Amino acid sequence: MxxxxxxxxxxxxxxxxxxxxxxxxxxxxxxxxxxxxxxxxxxxxxxxxxxxxxxxxKKTRTLAVLLPEVSDLFASEVLAGVEEEAHEKGYSVIICKTAKNGVRTMKYLQTLRENQVDGIIFMSETLTKEYYEAIRKMGASLVLVSTRSDYDIPYVKVDDRQAAYDATSYLVEKGHRSLGMLSGTEGDLIATVPRVAGFKEALCDHGLPAEEHRIAYGDFGFSSGALAMERLLRRVPDVEAVFCASDEMAVGALSLLHRKGIKVPGEISIIGYDNTRAAEMAFPPLTTMAQPLYQMGKKAVDIVLGHRSAESLLLSHQMVERETVGQR
Structure with a gap:
């Protein structure tokens, strides 16, 4: 009863x-x-x-996280930080997995308005005018994670362009001269465009060719990493090192190279991006440019609950060296 x-x-x-x-x-x-x-x-x-x-x-002590169909390993690291911090502060978390066409996002926002959530963490997606107006009308506090917007909304992320620049420069410093990139979704302003820009800028600054055919696009996932690596090998057969826009793409590339009998790092060096569990579990273990994903989730909760100044945070990235990058 x-x-x-x-x-x-x-x-x-x-x-x-x-x-x-x-x-x-x-x-x-x-x-x-x-x-x-x-x-x-x-x-x-x-x-x-x-x-x-x-x-x-005036409080339901619930927070919502809206995230698109991104890498599950990437999302799980951020969500772990969100849930840990939220539960420490006595809040429950609702996770809403959205779709690309925006219809599901608007349905979720309507549901969240009806349930009177206290705050929304909007992750890895473009905050459209439609989304922004819907959230503003419901009166919930808002913070962005791994994205930013034209609105005055605080965000928590790393500098993707600089991180990509540093990853590419690392490969050059190891003596590699013919470089390629496995990128995420072509035209994606959130992660793809700044990482491609950092890759090209680093090559130009080191006097190396930065032609467009050295970039093979995918969708940040494992399968697309293997397919993109296949395309890159056809376009740049003498490629010596590859910067991948996510760890999952990098692991897909490792799988493809293994099937072809190409040694890593003996013949081709591979570097990933994110430092998810996939990087540790890869064989050989993946060298990667790390984002502090868990901390990003925790800090987003602090901001959305007003426990931290509602100012945007650019967190530090760092190289995690394992076994997939060799010295030329």
Whole structure:
């Protein structure tokens, strides 16, 4: 049987308003009354309704994360940080996996408005005007992760262009002169464009060719990494080192090279991006440019809950050296 607040109040011999105040941590009752009401709640197994409580406290203690169909390993690292920080602060997390056409995103935003979530973490996707207006109308706080927008919304991310530049320069410093790149979705302004820009800029600064045919596009995933590596080998048969826009693409490239009998790093060096668990589990273990994914999730929660200044954060990237890059 599902008990109501009215049932709790009747058994405890107090008003419904008193039960509500106790549940929401408000004042106006004795310690004895509080103990009696909490005892009745335990005995009855009463579960307070978050929406009903929110009508008084203006808080449902729930956060939502909206993320597209991105790399599952990438997302899981960020979400681990989000959930850890949220639960430490007494919040629950709703995860909404959106689609590219925007229809599902708008449906989720309507549902989140009806459920009166306190904050939204918007991840790895473009914040369109339609999304922005819907979130603004619901009054929930908002923070972006691994993306930024033209609106005055705080974000948490790394400098993708600089990270790609540093990864490419690392390969050059190891003596490689014929470089290629496996990139994410062509035209994607969030991750693809800045990483391609960093790759090309590094090559130009080191006096190396930065032709477009040295870039093979995919979708950040394992299968597309293998397919892109196949295309790159046809276009640049003398390629010595490859910068991959994600660890999963890099692992796909490693798989393709293994099937072809091409040694890594003996014949071709490979470097990834993100430092997900895939990088550690790869064979050979993948050298990669690390994003602090777990910390990005934790800091996003701090910002969206107002525990940290609502200013954007550019976090540091760093090289994690393993076994897929050799010295020429």
């Amino acid at each position: 599902a008990y109501t607040m009215k049932d709790v109040a009747k058994r405890a011999g107090v008003s419904v308003a008193t039960v509500s105040r106790i549940l929401n941590g408000l004042s106006g009752y004795s310690e004895e009354t509080k103990k009696r009401v909490n005892q009745v709640i335990d005995e009855m197994g009463y579960q307070p309704n978050a929406i009903a409580r929110g009508l008084i406290s």
